[in-house]
Amino acid sequence: MGALLALALALQAVTAAPKFDAGKAWEHLRQLVAIGPRPSGSPAIEQTRKYIKDQLAASGLTAVEQVWDDQTPIDKVHMVNLVVTIPGARKERIVIAGHYDTKLYRQFRFVGASDGGSSAAFLLELARVLKTRKNPMTIELLFLDGEEARLPDWGGTDNTYGSRHYVDLAKRDGSLASLKAMLLIDMIGDRDLDIRRDTNSTPWLTNVIWETARRQNLDDYFLADSTRIEDDHLPFLAAGVPSVDIIDLDYEAWHTAKDTLDAVSARSLQVVGDVVLGSLPNIEAHLSKTLVLTGRRVVNRRSYKVLRAKAVTPRRKGLKQSMIAMKHRRQAFVPTATDGH
Numbered sequence: 182m183g184a185l186l187a188l189a190l191a192l193q194a195v196t197a198a199p200k201f202d203a204g205k206a207w208e209h210l211r212q213l214v215a216i217g218p219r220p221s222g223s224p225a226i227e228q229t230r231k232y233i234k235d236q237l238a239a240s241g242l243t244a245v246e247q248v249w250d251d252q253t254p255i256d257k258v259h260m261v262n263l264v265v266t267i268p269g270a271r272k273e274r275i276v277i278a279g280h281y282d283t284k285l286y287r288q289f290r291f292v293g294a295s296d297g298g299s300s301a302a303f304l305l306e307l308a309r310v311l312k313t314r315k316n317p318m319t320i321e322l323l324f325l326d327g328e329e330a331r332l333p334d335w336g337g338t339d340n341t342y343g344s345r346h347y348v349d350l351a352k353r354d355g356s357l358a359s360l361k362a363m364l365l366i367d368m369i370g371d372r373d374l375d376i377r378r379d380t381n382s383t384p385w386l387t388n389v390i391w392e393t394a395r396r397q398n399l400d401d402y403f404l405a406d407s408t409r410i411e412d413d414h415l416p417f418l419a420a421g422v423p424s425v426d427i428i429d430l431d432y433e434a435w436h437t438a439k440d441t442l443d444a445v446s447a448r449s450l451q452v453v454g455d456v457v458l459g460s461l462p463n464i465e466a467h468l469s470k471t472l473v474l475t476g477r478r479v480v481n482r483r484s485y486k487v488l489r490a491k492a493v494t495p496r497r498k499g500l501k502q503s504m505i506a507m508k509h510r511r512q513a514f515v516p517t518a519t520d521g522h
């Protein structure tokens with residue numbers, strides 16, 4: 182009995198998906214902030230990329246670079262998105278994105294602990310967790326460059342350089358078709374965390390995330406009221422990808438010299454980690470259902486056969502045979518998010 186229990190516990194330790202560890206995310210955040218201001222095109226953002234790539238490698242993951250030079254209202258800037266693919270049972274993918282650049286300020290030292298630091302640190306810890314999860318869909322982690330406006334004010338096309346570049350490329354290389362949802366993480370470090378629903382975001386995706394927060398008793402952080410936010414999710418929405426922005430803009434230190442480690446907390450990173458990881462099965466189930474029920478895509482050969490069987494089940498079958506056929510039909514409509522590898 183003792184040996185069986187030990188075996189069961191050992192098995193659980195091996196198979197259970199690890200949890201988001203805010204201590205690890207905090208350490209990443211500390212390291213990123215220690216680099217200093219990290220505006221696009223700077224030697225410091227190059228150093229940031231090296232840190233991100235090294236940390237991903239330590240988790241057994243490789244970052245693929247999207248490199249380009251973009252014309253801003255001020256200058257031409259060298260930009261790089263980092264794309265990390267964590268394979269799942271299906272090739273259809275969910276992108277989880279966040280920016281790692283900090284806004285350029287010449288008049289004060291801006292290290293962006295929450296704004297640019299928290300999203301990058303969060304994605305690094307999420308990479309570690311998702312690498313060991315059994316993912317029904319492919320997950321892509323996207324570290325975006327050039328989110329910030331180069332000019333002091335946000336406006337026109339002087340912002341979201343990285344997300345616009347990513348979507349343009351995905352349209353051109355045909356990979357947009359397999360992109361089924363996008364979660365944007367931005368400014369989640371605020372020690373007084375208040376995340377509001379964004380009315381630009383896709384309602385079903387927003388609902389899934391806020392319902393998860395409610396279920397986890399985290400609705401003190403994921404508030405019921407709404408605002409309208411322009412951010413890196415807009416290019417994805419414009420391309421027809423369901424997207425949600427998880428952002429705390431109610432942040433006193435926003436775009437000031439006070440956006441430092443003092444203004445942020447590991448607890449806030451943990452809250453968002455728990456909600457995002459807790460939401461993933463429901464997002465995957467929602468996407469799997471739409472894939473099967475629209476009938477435009479069948480998940481695998483077995484499901485396809487069973488779906489077709491529905492049309493050919495002969496009436497003259499006996500009750501027992503019909504029950505078996507019905508059971509098979511039901512199985513065909515079970516969201517494949519529960520499928521193992």
Ligand code: 1BN
Nearest residue numbers: 296329335367368410411412
């Ligand atoms: C978020 C963090 N953003 C810039 N830094 C995007 C944004 C700009 C959100 C203006 C609201 C207003």
Ligand code: ZN
Nearest residue numbers: 284296329436
């Ligand atoms: Zn900003």
